[in-house]
Amino acid sequence: xxxxxxxxxxxxxxxxxxxxxxxxxxxxxxxxxxxxxxxxxxxxxxxxxxxxxxxxxxxxxxxxxxxxxxxxxxxxxxxxxxxxxxxxxxxxxxxxxxxxxxxxxxxxxxxxxxxxxxxxxxxxxxxxxxxxxxxxxxxxxxxxxxxxxxxxxxxxxxxxxxxxxxxxxxxxxxxxxxxxxxxxxxxxxxxxxxxxxxxxxxxxxxxxxxxxxxxxxxxxxxxxxxxxxxxxxxxxxxxxxxxxxxxxxxxxxxxxxxxxxxxxxxxxxxxxxxxxxxxxxxxxxxxxxxxxxxxxxxxxxxxxxxxxxxxxxxxxxxxxxxxxxxxxxxxxxxxxxxxxxxxxxxxxxxxxxxxxxxxxxxxxxxxxxxxxxxxxxxxxxxxxxxxxxxxxxxxxxxxxxxxxxxxxxxxxxxxxxxxxxxxxxxxxxxxxxxxxxxxxxxxxxxxxxxxxxxxxxxxxxxxxxxxxxxxxx
Numbered sequence: 001x002x003x004x005x006x007x008x009x010x011x012x013x014x015x016x017x018x019x020x021x022x023x024x025x026x027x028x029x030x031x032x033x034x035x036x037x038x039x040x041x042x043x044x045x046x047x048x049x050x051x052x053x054x055x056x057x058x059x060x061x062x063x064x065x066x067x068x069x070x071x072x073x074x075x076x077x078x079x080x081x082x083x084x085x086x087x088x089x090x091x092x093x094x095x096x097x098x099x100x101x102x103x104x105x106x107x108x109x110x111x112x113x114x115x116x117x118x119x120x121x122x123x124x125x126x127x128x129x130x131x132x133x134x135x136x137x138x139x140x141x142x143x144x145x146x147x148x149x150x151x152x153x154x155x156x157x158x159x160x161x162x163x164x165x166x167x168x169x170x171x172x173x174x175x176x177x178x179x180x181x182x183x184x185x186x187x188x189x190x191x192x193x194x195x196x197x198x199x200x201x202x203x204x205x206x207x208x209x210x211x212x213x214x215x216x217x218x219x220x221x222x223x224x225x226x227x228x229x230x231x232x233x234x235x236x237x238x239x240x241x242x243x244x245x246x247x248x249x250x251x252x253x254x255x256x257x258x259x260x261x262x263x264x265x266x267x268x269x270x271x272x273x274x275x276x277x278x279x280x281x282x283x284x285x286x287x288x289x290x291x292x293x294x295x296x297x298x299x300x301x302x303x304x305x306x307x308x309x310x311x312x313x314x315x316x317x318x319x320x321x322x323x324x325x326x327x328x329x330x331x332x333x334x335x336x337x338x339x340x341x342x343x344x345x346x347x348x349x350x351x352x353x354x355x356x357x358x359x360x361x362x363x364x365x366x367x368x369x370x371x372x373x374x375x376x377x378x379x380x381x382x383x384x385x386x387x388x389x390x391x392x393x394x395x396x397x398x399x400x401x402x403x404x405x406x407x408x409x410x411x412x413x414x415x416x417x418x419x420x421x422x423x424x425x426x427x428x429x430x431x432x433x434x435x436x437x438x439x440x441x442x443x444x445x446x447x448x449x450x451x452x453x454x455x456x457x458x459x460x461x462x463x464x465x466x467x468x469x470x471x472x473x
Contacts (some may be wrong), residue, residue, distance in 0.1 A: 002148045003299045005307065012308035016184070016315065017161060020177050024165025024323075027081025027173035028342040036354045037170035038104045038331055039248040044175065049249055049258035049383025052324070054265045055185060056241045059321020061273065061314055062291050063381065068277025069293040071221075072214025074143065075277070078226060080270045084263060091259035092236050098246040099255040106243050106396060107336035113399040114408035116340065121338035121415055122395055130329045132363065133370035135322035136162075139391075140371070142314060145295050150206045152180045155293050155371060159364050162323040166330070167357050167467040171248060174327050181316035188313010189272035191306055192298060199301040209282035228445045232385040238392040240328045286378050330359030367467040387426060390451035391418040394458050412455040422450025 005013075029036040044052070067075035083133050094301040103109055106126055111119030139162075140155030149157070165173045212218055236242060242259070280293040283300070287293060298310045334356030374380050398404040425446040429438030440446060 002146045002312075003295055003307075005146065006304040007373050008304050009308035009311075010146075012305065013311060013315070016312050020180060021161065024169055024173040024182055027165065027169040027176040029168070029170060029172055032353065034104065034335075034353065036172070037356065038335060039244065040170070040172040040175055042102070042248055043250055044245065044248045044254065045250055046254050046258055046261070047339050048179065049245055049254055049402055050174055050261050050265065050469055051182040052240070053245050053258060053262045054176040054269075055178045055182040055320035056245075056324040057236075057239065057321070058185070058264075058266060058269060058302050059318050059325070060138070060381065061185075062141060062294065063134065063315040064273050065280065065293040068274055068291040069281045069287065069290040071219035072210060072216065072278065072281065073274065074217055074219025074221065076270060076274050077217050078219070078221070078229040082230040083236050084233075084267070085230075086233045086236040087259060087263050087266075090242060091256055091263070093423065094400060095242075095246050095255040095259050096252040098251045099249050099394065100245050101247075103247060104244075105247075105331060106238070106240055106392075108333065108400050109243075110395055112403060113246070114411045117410050118395060118408050118415070119336065120340070121412060122392065123332050125388045125415070125419065126238075126336075127329055127332050127363075128384055129235070129238065129392065130325045130332065131367055131370055131380075131384065132162075132325040132329065133367040133374075134321050135318050135325060136367050137371045137380075138318045139315070139322060141270045141291060142295070142311070142318065145292070146311065155368065158319075158322070159326075159368070159428070160456065162319055163326055163360055163364060166323060166327050166360055168351070170356075171244070171327065174324050175248075177323065178320050181320040184267065185320070186272075186313070187309045188316065189269070189276060191313075192276055192302065193272065194311050195301050195306070196276065196297075200279055200283055206282050211276060214278065214281055222237035224445055226447075228382075228386065228447050231447060231451070232382070232387055232389060234393055235385055238389060238396045240332065241324055244328060244331075252376055326360060326363055327356075329367075330361040331356045333359030333362060352402050374422045381427065386445065386447040387419060387422045387450070390422065391415040391452055391464055394454050398458070404462075406458065406461035406465050410458060414457040414461070417457055418450040418454030420450075421453045422446040425449050442465075 035041055064075065064079070067079055071078070077132070098109075101109060101112075103112070105121040107122075107123040110122045136155050136159050139158035140151050143149060143158055144151055145156035147154070156191055169176075218226060245258070246255040251256065276297065280287075280297040284293070284296060287296060294314060295311070298307055302310055319354065334353075338355040338358065370380070374383060392415070395411050396404070398411065423446070425440050425444070429440035429446065432439045439448070
């Protein structure tokens, strides 16, 4: 399948890539320092903070289209509303505290609180959580639709374009390109809505042509499934891009208020993507691949030039997260793994940023492997979120509260057990398939046994520590 474009459309799309690369390459660091490279010199103002956070944390736009086309308004209830809840928690209780630490990464905080072993384990989980694989995959699909290339060539070109400016520019280049992409993502979805109304019909058309399933808030899903997606919303609390932006903010006030303002922009964008997806579901009743819901709708109703603007909205939304997650994953490898393993900690003329630059290459290669192992955006989100989030939550949340902290060994084993038990449950369910669906032990989604195991170990440590304090009082 290939979308029909005119020369004007192609020119507009190519110009976007040239401008993005130019902005990124121009954003060089004045100093070759860790502070400059990893957290942009801690100089992010409120507009820059909001633009980079909003664009970075909303990259799965084709996955959203797939979700809305398949499940209707329940996609918002399952995959947006839970994030609002945890984003508010993050803004109220974590944003200012994170900024105040003046650290660089989540593993830095874990090491300061619980020691090196917990830090390295946390770095491994964060690397999995922030894999850019879903976004490289989505960009590959778009490039394939636009230019007719093979998927392999499409993902490689997308990856190369996204990392080109990160090697020298670091977070500063990432943020500056995010500002440009922030504008385009809203312009892209703003232009298609009037054409939906004019060419397809008003809101009455949706109510008349959508199934009851599409208009059901739960989408017919079980309570257990809904709760898994709700807890996946806790991704916002442990997402390194949130922490990294807070570390890079100019003040604590910028970090806290920036998260609240970002939430308003996310809600607006959710409404735009939801409405567009519902029109796709109403207009095309039997799409062979729901991942193409947005591109196919745009191809059907938008004129030349305007069609390119909409595709720029898709591209900018995905690319902003792609290069941001590449950088977060790379800095996790470079700052939190390579530089802390003594036998790898060789002299590099004092340039510790070389570890992160090496991490960019390794992240890219691993992401390509993940794409061909799990070729579904929603499946990647669900799998990674179910396995990693429960393990990270225990360590990250408690590290910011003196009253909740326990000995590092309990946190280490709680995190390890949570991940391992969720992984075993996941593998068992996918080996034992019944009617096309995995059968998990005790019919529990993998997240639950892992979360329970981790909490049990943590609570054991907490009670032992509390008893010890009472005995010594």
